[in-house]
Amino acid sequence: MSDFPIKKLMDGGALSLEEYESLISGYSDEAAELLAKRALELKKEIYGDAVFVRGLIEISNYCKNDCLYCGIRRSNKNADRYRLSEEQIIECCDEGYKLGFRTFVLQGGEDAYYTDEVLIGIIKTIKGKYPDCAVTLSLGERSYESYKRLFDAGADRYLLRHETADKEHYEKLHPSELSFDNRMRCLKDLRKIGYQVGCGFMVGSPYQTPKTLAKDLKFIEEFKPDMCGIGPFVPHHDTPFAHEKQGSAKLTCYLLSIIRIIYPPVLLPSTTALGTIDPYGREKGILAGANVLMPNLSPVSVRKKYELYDNKICTGEESAQCKNCLEQRMLSIGCKLAVDRGDIKK
Numbered sequence: 479m480s481d482f483p484i485k486k487l488m489d490g491g492a493l494s495l496e497e498y499e500s501l502i503s504g505y506s507d508e509a510a511e512l513l514a515k516r517a518l519e520l521k522k523e524i525y526g527d528a529v530f531v532r533g534l535i536e537i538s539n540y541c542k543n544d545c546l547y548c549g550i551r552r553s554n555k556n557a558d559r560y561r562l563s564e565e566q567i568i569e570c571c572d573e574g575y576k577l578g579f580r581t582f583v584l585q586g587g588e589d590a591y592y593t594d595e596v597l598i599g600i601i602k603t604i605k606g607k608y609p610d611c612a613v614t615l616s617l618g619e620r621s622y623e624s625y626k627r628l629f630d631a632g633a634d635r636y637l638l639r640h641e642t643a644d645k646e647h648y649e650k651l652h653p654s655e656l657s658f659d660n661r662m663r664c665l666k667d668l669r670k671i672g673y674q675v676g677c678g679f680m681v682g683s684p685y686q687t688p689k690t691l692a693k694d695l696k697f698i699e700e701f702k703p704d705m706c707g708i709g710p711f712v713p714h715h716d717t718p719f720a721h722e723k724q725g726s727a728k729l730t731c732y733l734l735s736i737i738r739i740i741y742p743p744v745l746l747p748s749t750t751a752l753g754t755i756d757p758y759g760r761e762k763g764i765l766a767g768a769n770v771l772m773p774n775l776s777p778v779s780v781r782k783k784y785e786l787y788d789n790k791i792c793t794g795e796e797s798a799q800c801k802n803c804l805e806q807r808m809l810s811i812g813c814k815l816a817v818d819r820g821d822i823k824k
């Protein structure tokens with residue numbers, strides 16, 4: 479094991495895989511505090527006290543995939559399936575625009591209903607009505623041609639968590655028809671086409687180790703994603719991982735600080751999953767170096783159905799209530815929600 483490399487990281491040096499590993503296995507509250515302080519300095523230099531918000535619209539919980547951790551996997555016969563029409567999606571954007579959102583994130587399972595044609599229609603309608611807004615897609619793996627057509631229709635960003643940068647670990651989280659290589663191919667295609675690209679992973683997913691996390695950090699250091707979504711793994715009762723342990727809020731915050739330091743301009747959400755396992759999780763994430771929140775803009779009638787994990791928060795409130803609640807929470811820690819597209823500043 480190499481020396482605890484906290485100083486090297488804070489001074490801006492790239493760490494070796496072994497050093498990242500010892501940074502993770504050597505976690506302590508004191509180290510977390512030091513790194514959070516450095517992460518906040520770096521965030522402030524680039525973004526000030528602004529926290530960017532993205533309106534998350536969960537367009538469908540139909541999914542052809544069977545990821546072992548996910549509550550909307552196709553084998554979950556208890557999931558109550560729904561999909562939103564173009565009209566419903568636009569209504570969510572109308573509501574969101576009035577509330578000050580300037581980015582809309584369309585997220586969903588891999589649902590064949592949303593062909594390129596259907597999505598192109600939706601993207602063009604949103605961009606036509608709200609040209610000052612960014613459209614982010616989070617709809618899983620598609621072909622190069624499909625990503626290109628959606629980009630040409632006006633989509634600005636794409637979120638596709640890599641889930642883990644360790645191929646063997648990837649294979650333990652996914653059925654054999656899904657491959658690590660294709661996931662990476664998608665991320666590279668998205669970048670090549672010109673999207674702002676987001677990757678990310680769950681903290682504390684089954685079979686994760688300091689070694690696999692070190693690979694995630696190395697991947698982030700090299701890929702330099704525009705966005706990086708990390709949140710704790712939270713078990714879902716109708717999946718094969720129902721009885722696995724949930725991830726830790728402390729380790730999630732530690733990793734948020736490390737990622738901010740590795741790549742200071744990255745847009746880093748403090749996730750709903752973090753808010754689910756800790757009542758002040760989202761505040762803690764922001765104080766560790768995150769600078770994005772993604773409140774739910776989905777119609778209240780479907781929110782409980784987009785259940786990736788158990789006990790998800792904010793499934794009962796109207797969008798306006800969610801936004802007010804977050805606004806108060808951010809004020810309590812000295813931050814302000816920005817009415818802004820919130821593009822990366824690099």
Ligand code: SAH
Nearest residue numbers: 547548586587617618639710711712786787
């Ligand atoms: N189908 C899209 C969107 C997936 S949902 C795609 O493939 O990208 C967004 C993210 O939720 C996933 O990438 C995964 O990292 C996370 N997620 C899924 N199940 C989860 C669970 N049980 N606990 C925490 N996060 C989970």
